[in-house]
Amino acid sequence: xxxxxxxxxxxxxxxxxxxxxxxLCENAIEEHxxxxxxxxxxxxxxxxxxxxxxxxxxxxxxxxxxxxxxxxLHPGDVCMLAASCVIQSITxxxxxxxELPSDCYRISAATFGDVSERVPAVKIFALETAVERFxxxxxxxxxxxxxxxxxxxxxxxxxxxxxxxSDTVTTTHEQIARHLGTAREVxxxxxxxxxxxxxxxxxxxxxxxxxxxxxxRLAK
Amino acid sequence: xxxxxxxxxxxxxxxxxxxxxxxLCENAIEEHxxxxxxxxxxxxxxxxxxxxxxxxxxxxxxxxxxxxxxxxLHPGDVCMLAASCVIQSITxxxxxxxELPSDCYRISAATFGDVSERVPAVKIFALETAVERFxxxxxxxxxxxxxxxxxxxxxxxxxxxxxxxSDTVTTTHEQIARHLGTAREVxxxxxxxxxxxxxxxxxxxxxxxxxxxxxxRLAK
Numbered sequence: 001x002x003x004x005x006x007x008x009x010x011x012x013x014x015x016x017x018x019x020x021x022x023x024l025c026e027n028a029i030e031e032h033x034x035x036x037x038x039x040x041x042x043x044x045x046x047x048x049x050x051x052x053x054x055x056x057x058x059x060x061x062x063x064x065x066x067x068x069x070x071x072x073l074h075p076g077d078v079c080m081l082a083a084s085c086v087i088q089s090i091t092x093x094x095x096x097x098x099e100l101p102s103d104c105y106r107i108s109a110a111t112f113g114d115v116s117e118r119v120p121a122v123k124i125f126a127l128e129t130a131v132e133r134f135x136x137x138x139x140x141x142x143x144x145x146x147x148x149x150x151x152x153x154x155x156x157x158x159x160x161x162x163x164x165x166s167d168t169v170t171t172t173h174e175q176i177a178r179h180l181g182t183a184r185e186v187x188x189x190x191x192x193x194x195x196x197x198x199x200x201x202x203x204x205x206x207x208x209x210x211x212x213x214x215x216x217r218l219a220k
Numbered sequence: 221x222x223x224x225x226x227x228x229x230x231x232x233x234x235x236x237x238x239x240x241x242x243x244l245c246e247n248a249i250e251e252h253x254x255x256x257x258x259x260x261x262x263x264x265x266x267x268x269x270x271x272x273x274x275x276x277x278x279x280x281x282x283x284x285x286x287x288x289x290x291x292x293l294h295p296g297d298v299c300m301l302a303a304s305c306v307i308q309s310i311t312x313x314x315x316x317x318x319e320l321p322s323d324c325y326r327i328s329a330a331t332f333g334d335v336s337e338r339v340p341a342v343k344i345f346a347l348e349t350a351v352e353r354f355x356x357x358x359x360x361x362x363x364x365x366x367x368x369x370x371x372x373x374x375x376x377x378x379x380x381x382x383x384x385x386s387d388t389v390t391t392t393h394e395q396i397a398r399h400l401g402t403a404r405e406v407x408x409x410x411x412x413x414x415x416x417x418x419x420x421x422x423x424x425x426x427x428x429x430x431x432x433x434x435x436x437r438l439a440k
Contacts, residue, residue, distance in 0.1 A: 060358070062366035089351040092358040120340030127347035131309040134354040137361065138280070138312040144364055145401040146282035181365040 005105070009050045009078055012121035020115050027111040033098035042093035045085035045109040048126075051077045054102025055163075058133075059178075061095050068144075068181030070094065071136040072163075080129045086113040087130055144181065149190050152180055154218040157200070161209055170206035225325070229270045229298055232341035240335050247331040253318035262313035265305035265329040268346075271297045274322025275383075278353075279398075281315050288364075288401030290314065291356040292383075300349045306333040307350055364401065370410050372400055374438040377420070381429055390426035 006024065007013045013021070028050075033039055039056055040046040049056070056073040058081060073079050084090040086109050116122040143152050156179060160169040173191065177184040191207065194200050199215055201208045209215060226244065227233045233241070248270075253259055259276055260266040269276070276293040278301060293299050304310040306329050336342040363372050376399060380389040393411065397404040411427065414420050419435055421428045429435060 060362060060365070062362070064366075066366050068361075068365045087348075087351060089348050089355065091355040092362075120344060124340060124343055124347065127344065127351055128307075128309050130354065131307060131347055131350050134350065134357070135309060135311040137354070137357065141288075141357065141361055141364075142280060142282070142312075144361075145280070145288045146284075146286050 005050075005052075008076065010122075010125065012119065012125050015121040016115070016119060020119065023111060024107060024115060028105045028107045031104050031106050033102045033104070035098060035101050037098050038095070039098055039102075039104070040082040040094070040096040042095055046082040046096075046106065047109045048083045048086070048107045048112045049073070049079040049096070050105040050107075051075050051079070052103040052105065054098055054100040054104075056102060056104075057097050057099045058094050059097075060092075066181065067095075067178050068140070069179040070140060071133060072099065078129055080126050081133060083109045083112060083126075085109050086116060087126055090130060149180075149182065149186060150194065151218055151220065153187065153190050153194070154199075154215045156180060157207060157209060158212070158215055158219055161212075167212070168206045168208045225272075228296065230342075230345065232339065232345050235339060235341040236335070240339065243331060244327060244335060248325045248327045251324050251326050253322045253324070255318060255321050257318050258315070259318055259322075259324070260302040260314070260316040262315055266302040266316075266326065267329045268303045268306070268327045268332045269293070269299040269316070270325040270327075271295050271299070272323040272325065274318055274320040274324075276322060276324075277317050277319045278314050279317075280312075286401065287315075287398050288360070289399040290360060291353060292319065298349055300346050301353060303329045303332060303346075305329050306336060307346055310350060369400070369402065369406060370414065371438055371440065373407065373410050373414070374419075374435045376400060377427060377429060378432070378435055378439055381432075387432070388426045388428045 006021070033054070039049065042061070051073050053075050056079065057069055058071055058073065058079065059067050059069045061067045079096065080087065081090065081094045082096055084093065112126075116126055143155065153176070156176065157169055160171065161167055164170070173187045174184050177187045180187070191200070191202050195202055199209070199211045201210055226241070253274070259269065262281070271293050273295050276299065277289055278291055278293065278299065279287050279289045281287045299316065300307060301310065301314045302316055304313065336346055363375065373396070376396065377389055380391065381387055384390070393407045394404050397407045400407070411420070411422050415422055419429070419431045421430055
């Protein structure tokens with residue numbers, strides 16, 4: 001991997017010795033993931049992912065197959081949670097899938113852990129990246145505990161429309177349910193109410209947002 | 221505050237200059253909180269709390285008064301989340317109450333932030349402490365999304381019995397509901413079912429756990 005790519009991901013790049021820069025460059029591999037392909041399971045320590053293109057979804061999964069999305073990673077983002085062996089204080093496991101065809105750089109946990117133990121700025125970067133995700137997860141937690149399902153669905157649909165750059169969101173009720181940690185039946189029922197209120201239209205091609213101002217009011 | 225107390229809270233103590241040690245000692249104040257007294261609201265930056273005795277509860281609160289407990293702090297613990305101005309990547313606010321009469325040391329965010337900007341080991345400690353709480357919050361998230369209310373209630377009651385050192389948990393249905401982020405009616409209904417199954421007995425003096433092995437099975 002070319003060194004100049006690292007500068008855009010890592011604010012600590014200037015603090016590294018030439019040897020450590022070379023070590024990271026030599027141990028970064030390029031990986032491609034197809035849409036829906038698993039990037040990381042809950043076991044082991046895949047390392048540190050840097051997203052070059054596409055989108056990754058980070059989620060937790062229960063033994064009986066329930067799941068909820070914690071956050072997504074976009075080009076330029078670095079994912080630390082698949083490198084929990086580097087950060088001892090992370091004692092939970094996440095799953096990562098590619099939501100879109102995605103290109104990543106991956107640095108092995110052993111290499112990154114080695115450098116982060118020697119260079120405080122690297123460790124600080126790793127921890128700060130993890131704490132940023134803590135803030136994302138707290139936002140999800142607030143939605144789950146404090147908001148009704150129609151508010152959460154409105155937030156989700158507006159976010160999706162923004163990400164897709166279209167007022168038609170191409171996703172299934174099942175996928176929405178997995179994002180929001182609920183049952184498909186619940187999603188279908190709320191969407192039906194929203195359609196009856198003229199907020200959206202659900203069809204084969206996806207869900208078309210008809211009244212975004214009203215959805216925004218619902219999302220607060 | 222005596223310097224020796226700091227050594228037990230701060231693994232970085234040995235890395236500090238005598239000047240920084242003096243700065244932290246001079247800026248640590250002793251505070252006492254009565255049971256149920258607020259320690260920190262969601263606004264501002266109270267600083268860093270070190271728990272000497274008692275117990276603090278960290279929770280989030282919605283505009284309409286719903287809440288859920290994220291975790292508790294015990295003697296020896298350090299709380300970073302009321303010092304979110306020190307850690308820029310924390311963008312959410314929490315509330316803190318004393319659950320028991322509690323003695324704390326508090327260091328102002330300005331003082332601690334000053335030292336943490338100069339000494340990497342201090343910044344690493346602050347971030348690692350925050351990331352540990354991320355793990356606690358993920359455990360709460362898993363309970364909310366993946367577990368039924370009777371499982372969550374069994375976990376809560378067993379934890380409380382352990383904390384109180386007694387099989388009788390002195391708490392109200394309302395308090396349990398606030399801990400678990402649900403309605404009092406839901407707690408009352410589940411407790412009634414559990415009482416009918418002989419798992420516990422709910423009375424004026426609190427909730428007495430009658431069949432802890434069965435509660436443990438329910439808690440998994």
